[in-house]
Amino acid sequence: MLGQLVELEADCKFYWLTGGVAALLVVASIIGWVLKRRLAGQLQVNEKSKKIVENLISRVNAWWVMVAVFAVAFLAGKLGTIILFAFISYFALREFMTLTPTRAGDHRALSLAFFLLLPLHYYLIYTEWYALFTILIPVYAFLLMPSISVLAQDTEYFLERTAKIQWGVMVAIYCISHAPALLLLEIPGFNGQNALLLFYFMLIVQLSDVLQYVFGNLFGKTKVAPVVSPNKTLEGLIGGGISTILIGTTMWWITPFTPLQSAGMAAVIVVMGFLGGLVMSAIKRSLGAKDWGSMIEGHGGMLDRMDSVSFAAPVFFHLVRYFFTP
């Protein structure tokens, strides 16, 4: 039975996976509907649980939209997927820069970051120019963006501004782009199936977030970092983390990994995703905001949904590249 799964065509696996995710969402939607009905039937409605249920329902609805967008992009192939992630980076960078106090002197560097650097970086993934892809932002953007800003001769907070802009560009473009960059890896015996690896990665990161949220809401007591992120609990992390690793193990048949390796990879994704959520939450708070934006109903902004992706993607990419490519 398991052997048959591995033998399936990549397309066929993709349909099975999308069907599986859709089935999960149907279950989630039914749970939301039942909870809402049950609350409506109560005489005394607890405001807190009402809020949680409403948030749950809008989150699930947003998931339907996100899954649909991803499915269409995947079906459109490599170009479609790269364009989708370029837009994700664009919206993430827009949220980051909206909250970052930049000055008039940064205007030109920022415009170029959005309209030149971002498309160029994604174009490098498309043309599979790996060497330049890895250094374009950490080296060239790092040197050239302040060089453009300095021409405005505004020295007020120059280091702070430069550092913040570089941080935003690193997280929103460089880090997130490592997810679609999985498409350019040449893994022996896995030809033509890289889209599945990207699917695996996105599924594990997002499941980890969702399951931590579910376990946290059901059993959460001990807060991990109440100042930075009041919703993160130890129970959520452990319960959500372990169940994600278990699911990751059972998903080995869409990856080049063995079941054990798949468990290890899922564990790395869970840990990095958790750290990403914490760090991005601390940055958000230091910029004086609770959410990055309001693009995705119930979730907040694009960066609220992509914070764990941005931290997990580069590490997952490098692990796969180091251990599974010649």
Next chain:
Amino acid sequence: MMLIARLVRITFIGLVKLLVGANPRWEASAPSLSQTIYFTNHASHLDTLALWVALPAEIRKQTRPVAAKDYWGCGRVKRFIALKVLSAVLIEREVSRHNDPLSPLLAALNQGNSLIIFPEGTRRTQAEPGDFKGGLYHLAQAFPHVQLVPVYLDTLHRSMPKGSWLPVPLICTVRFGFPIALQAGEHKKDFLTRAREAILSLI
């Protein structure tokens, strides 16, 4: 011609949302179809479009932005965009003896249209609005029943400041405040200060 104008309008709305979001936030009052003058701070070329896009479609249909005739009135493309796409009211910037710059606005209000105006008259580089010119006062005097809604556009002075030719995409929240009204016997200067403060209170 109508079809082209409609397509351009839809494209503009899409582009503005992609670029600066233009998310409306009704801080005090709910959006209403009654005749209104929206007055807002002016810091960028995107201001008119952002406010116009932030309005609910039904209200947008009856709301006309006010634009300078010397810039938007010349050239076929600019005229087409101003008159057919945005159905803007074009006004003279300079006051001359034979012409009252406000008369096209009074005519539009007489027809029952709502307006988007920039009481400062010109674009600024700062986040706060500058001193208001007298136009808003005269309109309020002539049309006491028309609502005056203050609006604050929050990031556009950073997105596309005066003198820049490429925008920086930043999310603009279009904050609509509580309507104000000209009080009986209120002096022009006091009213204009109060109107400006109504925008400042949204920052």
